[in-house]
Amino acid sequence: MNHPDRLGTSHGDLARPVPLAPTVSPVAFADMELPAEVLRTLTERGVREPFPIQAATLPNALAGRDVLGRGRTGSGKTLAFGLPLLARMAGRRAEPKQPLALILVPTRELAQQVTDALAPYADALRLRMATVVGGMSIGRQVAALRDGAEVVVATPGRLHDLIERRACRLGRVQITVLDEADQMCDMGFLPQVTEVLDQVHHDGQRMLFSATLDRDVDQLVRRYLHDPVVHSVDPSAGAVTTMDHHVLVVHGPDRYAVTTEIAARDGRVLLFLDTKHAVDQLTRHLRASGVHAAALHSGKSQPQRTRTLAQFKNGQVTVLVATNVAARGLHVDDLDLVVNVDPPTDPKDYVHRAGRTARAGESGSVVTLVLSGQRREMSRLMAEAGIEPTITKVRSGEAELSRITGAKAPSGTPLDGESVAPRPKNTNTPFRGLGSSKDASRGTGGKSRKASEARKLAEARKAARVRRGN
Structure with missing residues (x-):
């Protein structure tokens, strides 16, 4: 809950102390100054009581204050900034190419999720929304802006392109939201984010929301927020009592078998790996083992990514194998297991990967x-993230692995007509090292390929000599 004092300088906190808003008592949506249309839509959708981050921030956001909100991923941040934004836009009409409110997010998936979450309330208020992301038709996005949209949900890169094309002007934007602000800074979007904030109305309202608000965000806070109200609610994934954390110590050559048995469990599972190549490689292996798996990473087209997420949510795909592109902005009901096949290297990455499960009190x-x-390195990272995991040594086929994860043997019936390719017998490297770089081919596997090629060349030369002799 809210702390009565201030944010310090530990991991996940702001670089400089910022006074926190006083603790608020839980209130109902009906007690807030929300339009009747919004209250009616909340009721129709079965949303009755605000989550802590919503109860804490909504009164200040509705009053037009700048807000700095930290809440664990899955804690309800989208409605925390979305409802006051829409309420304050009610009754207004945007001119062509000149939106009145902007929500900036780091990934396409999060942009679509925010749009989907807010669309019913925007429709109830007759507000027009436009989603502006890469990987989709820029012509359609230009047309949507030209027709007029009060609220734009955008990723920084595509918004920058549209501004450069003079298809979008930000001078009339009165409310600007940065969702997952720290990730946008981490991903190198800071120059584009500051460019946006320099163009929006200088007296407008700014709201920054994220699961972590640390030093990466401090520059934006100092430069662009005016006397912000700071709320910190459920700051750490380690504090979520409904989430269990396990570190499974595995033998290198057994990694693929362990991962495959976990993937074959009953119920959905999200597997995180570091590289696109490793994601594709593991996905092929799982499907060849009879597991309904699909890959998600930045190398896929947006229609592919959208279709894959839809299939994962509706159960057609039971295993989503992904890079960190799925670590934020992915909400799936009843997702009860997340597996870091490649361990994260940053505490924030762990927090956001973990936040795909145990959402909204589950x-x-x-x-x-x-x-x-x-x-040792994983223990250090967990300590920085404020988490005390249960550590267990496991092997494939063991009851302990099944107890913790629900693992079971896969059917072995290929889904795409391809049998499982044999794995190297002495692979003691992380998945990220399997074919993900040039150096990865310089081990025993690389030498074996070179030896095979040399044998083939020698055999061809011998055959040529025989032909010449005939």
């Missing part, structure tokens, strides 16, 4: 696979 487990040599 329970869930986060499992991280490590080799013996990775235990």
